[in-house]
Amino acid sequence: MQVEITREYIDQVEEAIERKDSEFILSTMADMYPADITTVLYELDANESKYVMDLLPPEVGAEILSDLDYDIRTDFLHYFTSAEIARYINLMHSDDAVDILNEQSVQTREEVLALLENEEKSEDILDLLHYEEDCAGGLMAKELIKVNLNWRVRQCIEEIRRQAEDVERIYTVYVVDNKDILVGRVSVKALLLSRDDKLVKDIYSTDVISIESFRDENEVVSVMQKYDLEAIPVVNIQGRLLGRITIDDVVDVMQEQAELSRQLMTGISENVEEDDSVFRISRSRIPWLIIGMVGGLLAAQFMGMFEKDIAILPALALFVPLITATGGNVGIQSSSIIIQTLSSNAVMFENFAQRIFKLIMVALLNALIISALVFSFTYLLRSDLTLAMVVSLALFSVVMLASMMGTITPMVLDKFGINPAVAAGPFITTANDLLGLAIYFGVAHLLYNL
Amino acid sequence: MQVEITREYIDQVEEAIERKDSEFILSTMADMYPADITTVLYELDANESKYVMDLLPPEVGAEILSDLDYDIRTDFLHYFTSAEIARYINLMHSDDAVDILNEQSVQTREEVLALLENEEKSEDILDLLHYEEDCAGGLMAKELIKVNLNWRVRQCIEEIRRQAEDVERIYTVYVVDNKDILVGRVSVKALLLSRDDKLVKDIYSTDVISIESFRDENEVVSVMQKYDLEAIPVVNIQGRLLGRITIDDVVDVMQEQAELSRQLMTGISENVEEDDSVFRISRSRIPWLIIGMVGGLLAAQFMGMFEKDIAILPALALFVPLITATGGNVGIQSSSIIIQTLSSNAVMFENFAQRIFKLIMVALLNALIISALVFSFTYLLRSDLTLAMVVSLALFSVVMLASMMGTITPMVLDKFGINPAVAAGPFITTANDLLGLAIYFGVAHLLYNL
Incomplete structure (x- = not known):
């Protein structure tokens, strides 16, 4: 039966556990799918979940364990003896069994293996334990x-x-x-x-x-x-x-990959969900914020070299957000298309020179459009021809260079075996900010003869 | 047979088409999987592909058509008569057949339907055509x-x-x-x-x-x-x-969704791949660049109001990139976690007040850490206590406000039926830039009594 899990039901289950009312739990869960029971367990604490698991038929428990997110499962299994784990493992498919054993300490793993009754399963598992987790051997099951x-x-x-x-x-x-x-x-x-x-x-x-x-x-x-x-x-x-x-x-692999790129692109360093604790969500975000902060302070130090220029011509400072934002947007657009190509294993018949040529053409076209627009608007708004030229020339160079960076960084990371999606996140944005400022103030210094 | 499609083979196929050598094409493609033939066709132009399709057995052609990306398929089918399309549709599963018919003009669709020989299939298709494409009825096939x-x-x-x-x-x-x-x-x-x-x-x-x-x-x-x-x-x-x-x-649905959020997050407005034309890639990127540009120019106009402050205290300008970058990073992190929750249909037992409270706690914790660090560094670097206070106080407010914006915008968009992933892209970054600058110069104006 497909059921809607309600807050009221969770409360009832918690009260039933409190008064050791196994009757209520078994009778309400008898018709539920293991996936729905898993949803309920996510809302209970580990001791409560363990109580429910002990009541459920072992086949259902085995399915629930196979289903659980791996970080939660690792914590949860600390509440089980090796004999209890072995009983569930006996009832699982070999691939799920191996996933769970790989998450345990060497000692627990050896104990569980020694306790397996089904000899064929035990051999299958021993065989599968030899494979790396992220290769075909690590994904396969022996049952066929x-x-x-x-x-x-x-x-x-x-x-x-x-x-x-x-x-x-x-x-x-x-x-x-x-x-x-x-x-x-x-x-x-x-x-x-x-x-x-x-x-x-x-x-x-x-x-x-x-x-x-x-x-x-x-x-x-x-x-x-x-x-x-x-x-x-x-x-x-x-x-x-x-x-x-x-x-x-x-x-599952597709989902993990999508989740991983999402994290990398948004600068979140741990797998967190909205219902994790405040401390955990905070911890997952702070590393990238600090990297961004260091980038911002470096930018401040760098712009400090031009402090006199800004004092003479404060209008220069007004276009700093335009320069950094455009660099960031172009960098992310460029890296995104390369990351997609790299991750899709698409057959790529254009050779390296052709690809770079095309990339330069796209960057050139967009740089021309954007800088022409910015030239016109800046001149209209400020009636300062030199300023309009400085801003639009700098923007032109920023679009060109951010395109290159956005394209080349993921390719280089990929060559070194690093997930290229890293480059789509705060890293490339920060680098582009610094690059854009260097170009902008360089151009201004030259054109204004400051 | 799984084959590696090489550049040489594509050249040979093109030459064979040139000299109408059907023998070569049929003999080399006889052992290939339709998915591999599709890869070959992607490298040929429409006329060449049509020549190959006409040679292949209709069952293979039907599989290839089912496989093609929909935008390419729509263009490609212009080279086929309604009778030819009907011959392929006859051999397809009802769900694929309906997808293809939905892409055709009303006239072609009616002609093809009239030409279908298999009456059961024709009824199945007519039935399926009633459903919206993005609901369960639009995904289903009648064959069971x-x-x-x-x-x-x-x-x-x-x-x-x-x-x-x-x-x-x-x-x-x-x-x-x-x-x-x-x-x-x-x-x-x-x-x-x-x-x-x-x-x-x-x-x-x-x-x-x-x-x-x-x-x-x-x-x-x-x-x-x-x-x-x-x-x-x-x-x-x-x-x-x-x-x-x-x-x-x-x-397929999962892939489309992942692709769509990627596009929204990276500000690419069309489904482009690296081997599309320069013009098409450029066109897919320019809208968001222009939005970003408008944001940048608005920021310039806004900062213009503080031009005198900057002239008196040029050091103020140095921290603009830090303020905008941090606002952007925090905004994307916050929106990302909400978008994930919204798109996963996860059961959410915490009520709205609890969620907002937790969000405020996370923002508070991160804002405290980041602004404490920035206060120390700024003071160390510039030995100006007021400046350090202005920058860190502004940063604190920016982190708090960007967290709110990043959380609330996707929720509001979702309420109005707009894909919340829109908010994770250049839109939220641009809004955060403006907001951050307003706070920063506001705080500076107050604390410096400018």
């Missing part, structure tokens, strides 16, 4: 349905029935040869439509897209999206079938 | 597998075999009653594991999450994500089963 090339349809259906116990959703039935090399796939549909004594090799399709276990998670996302796959088999370098990645894992 | 509550397993398997012709991937088999009301689901697994003469009503599960056709696409995304669904049935207000939405459509 595979059949041998030389089997008959009858044998396949039996095997599917047997293996289906483990596999919640049948995506594709993979076909392997005697050495366990992935050679193709056969759809449930094809199996249902074929006579029982047909051989797999006569009905299977060799048309299967797979990915090697060492590939980066971004590659997994782009391959699955490009070919519109809802599951992809993972193979080792020899082509042996190791596991499979399903689209829900990919959706 | 449903069985009646009173059927036997044998009859279901036969029905699946029959319907499976249309449905590429069997996600779930939906169970309806005699009035076509969705009552539950039965897994292929359960059907395979049951005896042939069992009744559906004895093995089906009532546990099915559905969504009404009028729900917004964001709701579809959040429900499917929350409950980890790979397909969701769409029902009308009476509960009648209308169609189903699959996770690949949701992935």
Whole structure:
């Protein structure tokens, strides 16, 4: 049943926990989806949540644990013994189990592994623990349905029935040869439509897209999206079938990436949500504010060199916000388009020289438009030809240089393996502020012969 | 076969088109996935692409058309007659077909609909054309597998075999009653594991999450994500089963949304990619640059009111970049967290007063830290106590006010049905610049008794 979780219900649950009324909790939660129970637990404190978890059937508890945000889960699992964790792990898919074990201390991890009853699961988990978290091997689950090339349809259906116990959703039935090399796939549909004594090799399709276990998670996302796959088999370098990645894992990766770029672009250094504590939200924001502050103080020091110029010609100071704001806007626009290209793994047939040429043309066009407009307005507003020339010439240079910076910084960061989205945030804005001021006062100093 | 598309191959294809060498094109593309052929077509001009499309089997052409970016597709389809479009539409899923028809002129749409041979498809499409594009009805496809509550397993398997012709991937088999009301689901697994003469009503599960056709696409995304669904049935207000939405459509919606917020946040007003033309990239950037420019000129006009103050005390001007940059950073940080909350449909148990109180506490804490630091540094650098007080007091007020603005603007925009991510872009930065300057010069004027 889809339920609306209300503040009243949360209060009732808290009171029920207080008076140890397991009846109320079990009866109201019996018809709820684990995802809804998770929403309730987020509103309780750890001790209360633990009380609820102990009451729930272990299968539901396992789903809830798989669902939880990883930082909350790590804290929450401190309230559980290794034996309790092992009981849940036994009921999870291998990929979720490995995620949780990776978050534990070495000691807890070893204890839990030793306590696992299901030997096949334990082996699967040990195997998966070898892979880096952000590669195809780290995303895959071992649960899949595979059949041998030389089997008959009858044998396949039996095997599917047997293996289906483990596999919640049948995506594709993979076909392997005697050495366990992935050679193709056969759809449930094809199996249902074929006579029982047909051989797999006569009905299977060799048309299967797979990915090697060492590939980066971004590659997994782009391959699955490009070919519109809802599951992809993972193979080792020899082509042996190791596991499979399903689209829900990919959706999670996409979300994490979107969240990460959002944080980088907005200068928030931790994963916070609106209902986190004041102290935590504050802590996540202060680092970038301090970087911005240092940039602002550097700008003050730098402009201090021109203090006499400003005293003679205070009108100069009036256009400082125009210069810094335009530099910032152009820098973010330029970096944004490069970051998109870099992160989409798009095929890029234009070579480096062509791309730089085009970038210069775009910057030139926009710089001309903006500086022509600013020249006209400044002259109209202040009737000072030299000032209008200084401001518009400086603005022209700022647009050109901020475009370059905005384009080149993400490319350089990417080359060094740093997430280029860093460049779209306060960093590039601050750098552009300083650059813009240097140009502006340089041009003014020259044109006014100050 | 997964292939690497090379510049050389594109050149060869272009030459082959030039000399009308259909042999080369067909033989090299025969083993390619439609998604890879799409990549090739992106590199050709419209006439060349049309030549290739005419050679390819219509099933492949239909997949390629479904895949194309919508703006490119709209242009490209001008090269096709209505009869040609109808031939492809016949081979598409109903949801893709409707997307394409919605992009055509009324005349083309009517012509194509009249030319459709498959009557069932034609009815499905007419039905789907009634829904708004960004609601559940606009995302759904009519192709699904449903069985009646009173059927036997044998009859279901036969029905699946029959319907499976249309449905590429069997996600779930939906169970309806005699009035076509969705009552539950039965897994292929359960059907395979049951005896042939069992009744559906004895093995089906009532546990099915559905969504009404009028729900917004964001709701579809959040429900499917929350409950980890790979397909969701769409029902009308009476509960009648209308169609189903699959996770690949949701992935597309997620991508569009991420792309849209990226554009709004970076001040890019059109969907451009790095390989678009210079003119188009320029056009997509200029509107926000002009808005920023107007803001900058307003700031200049405003500061002009304090020109005499600056002439007396040029040091005042030095801290303008610090004030505007900090205001901008704080504004973007604040709006970002609200936008995330608004777009995630997160359950929000804290009431409005609590949220505003917490926001004030966070702003207060950060404002205190930043202004204390700036007070110390300014005093150290300039040994002017009044100046240090002016700058830090102004900064304190700017952080407080920019936090408010950054929080309240997205909430107000959201109330009026405007995408709140607009507020995270140059708009809020520009507004914060003006606000910050007003505070700064106001405070200076007061404290210095200018």
